[in-house]
Amino acid sequence: MATLKEVKLKITAVKKTKQITKAMNMVAASRLRGAQTRMEGFRPYAGKFEEVLGSLAKSAGEESSPLLLARDEVKKAHIILCTSDRGLCGGFNANLIEKADDLAAELTAKGIEVSFTAFGKKGRDWMRREKLNIVDQHLGVVGGSFGFSVASKAGRKMVSSFLASDFDQVFIVYAEFLSMAKQMPLTKQLLPIPPLEKKEEDADAPYQAEHITEPSPEGLLGELLPKSVDVQIYRALLETSTSEHAARMMAMDNATKACNDMIGNLTLAYNKARQSAITAELMDIVGGAEALKG
Amino acid sequence: MAENITLEIVTPEKAVVSEEAQIVMAPGSLGEFGVLSGHTPFMTSLKLGVVRYVDKANKERFVFVSGGFAEALPKRVTILAESAERRKDIDIERAKAALVRAEERLAKEGDDKIDFTRARAALARALLRIRLAETARL
Numbered sequence: 305m306a307t308l309k310e311v312k313l314k315i316t317a318v319k320k321t322k323q324i325t326k327a328m329n330m331v332a333a334s335r336l337r338g339a340q341t342r343m344e345g346f347r348p349y350a351g352k353f354e355e356v357l358g359s360l361a362k363s364a365g366e367e368s369s370p371l372l373l374a375r376d377e378v379k380k381a382h383i384i385l386c387t388s389d390r391g392l393c394g395g396f397n398a399n400l401i402e403k404a405d406d407l408a409a410e411l412t413a414k415g416i417e418v419s420f421t422a423f424g425k426k427g428r429d430w431m432r433r434e435k436l437n438i439v440d441q442h443l444g445v446v447g448g449s450f451g452f453s454v455a456s457k458a459g460r461k462m463v464s465s466f467l468a469s470d471f472d473q474v475f476i477v478y479a480e481f482l483s484m485a486k487q488m489p490l491t492k493q494l495l496p497i498p499p500l501e502k503k504e505e506d507a508d509a510p511y512q513a514e515h516i517t518e519p520s521p522e523g524l525l526g527e528l529l530p531k532s533v534d535v536q537i538y539r540a541l542l543e544t545s546t547s548e549h550a551a552r553m554m555a556m557d558n559a560t561k562a563c564n565d566m567i568g569n570l571t572l573a574y575n576k577a578r579q580s581a582i583t584a585e586l587m588d589i590v591g592g593a594e595a596l597k598g
Numbered sequence: 599m600a601e602n603i604t605l606e607i608v609t610p611e612k613a614v615v616s617e618e619a620q621i622v623m624a625p626g627s628l629g630e631f632g633v634l635s636g637h638t639p640f641m642t643s644l645k646l647g648v649v650r651y652v653d654k655a656n657k658e659r660f661v662f663v664s665g666g667f668a669e670a671l672p673k674r675v676t677i678l679a680e681s682a683e684r685r686k687d688i689d690i691e692r693a694k695a696a697l698v699r700a701e702e703r704l705a706k707e708g709d710d711k712i713d714f715t716r717a718r719a720a721l722a723r724a725l726l727r728i729r730l731a732e733t734a735r736l
Contacts, residue, residue, distance in 0.1 A: 452610040
């Protein structure tokens with residue numbers, strides 16, 4: 305049985321830990337709100353963008369841009385991995401890294417050379433540990449308040465590397481925010497751009513003539529497609545940021561609960577120890593009094 | 599009077615404008631164009647410039663756009679821009695700082711070409727923001 309003092313110290317320590325985890329939980333909650341607001345702010349743009357792209361895809365041919373064409377022979381692939389900069393968010397980063405690792409293994413098995421871009425420190429550290437080929441790294445982006453320019457910079461780089469045949473395929477691994485309790489690591493192909501979904505003709509939509517476009521549909525598509533890569537990257541970053549905060553909130557919530565359990569158990573042990581000490585003292589006194597009487 | 603047309607200007611950060619307008623004028627990449635209600639479907643890329651529109655109260659409004667795309671439909675104009683600001687929301691201090699940065703970068707000769715074109719684009723953006731913010735009319 306631990307002494308009274310030891311148990312008391314332990315209780316104080318756990319209480320302090322609980323304060324920290326509780327504070328982190330609250331910080332994550334407020335950041336999560338910020339991230340969600342930004343995700344909602346981006347939705348109209350993304351929606352409109354897809355609309356425009358969809359209606360353009362109707363009028364322009366599939367072969368109109370090299371960004372749409374799949375290469376016959378894929379030799380080099382590139383993976384963009386979005387993770388968080390900081391830990392203490394449960395299995396969040398581990399799950400993302402596993403996803404990227406699986407994808408890389410699959411590609412390597414096909415004899416494809418794989419290189420990486422890291423968004424977030426955790427992913428970067430993993431790549432360093434595994435001695436992977438890191439082309440580019442961006443820290444301090446995920447989870448913070450980054451602008452669209454971060455995504456468009458990375459997007460431009462991907463597109464130009466793709467066109468220069470430095471990469472034949474580009475993937476992005478990120479965490480999709482499904483709900484507060486669920487974030488799913490996902491892989492998406494960025495380049496070549498997967499076939500555009502042509503807008504279904506709505507039967508009850510009002511008549512709509514073919515668009516007049518300036519410049520030609522092909523020219524316009526040529527400008528829109530690289531931007532669609534930026535949009536995808538930006539979306540992935542927003543999703544990952546939101547997921548990170550949600551994951552941290554959950555992890556800290558669990559930690560706080562675990563602290564509560566521990567405090568309960570320890571307090572029980574403390575009280576038991578205190579009671580047995582009192583009983584022992586009483587026995588002593590009673591024993592002493594009896595002896596004096598004798 | 600003609601019917602109004604819905605104007606929407608959205609950026610990745612937020613929707614900047616969403617309101618009724620009598621006429622919308624935007625800087626298309628092949629030249630400025632105006633849209634009234636009932637316009638035939640039209641799509642174009644935009645260059646750096648100013649979108650002007652006349653709102654329901656007959657007031658002329660100005661919005662800075664840094665290029666992007668516009669889609670005009672008979673009852674709706676949608677403008678997708680990487681950044682867009684209403685004239686009153688332009689941050690002059692920031693634009694001035696950007697101007698200085700761009701000028702410094704341009705002053706350094708012998709840099710590679712990409713940096714040069716980017717600095718020039720930044721310069722043009724900063725100048726336009728300042729001009730728009732400081733004058734009532736371009």
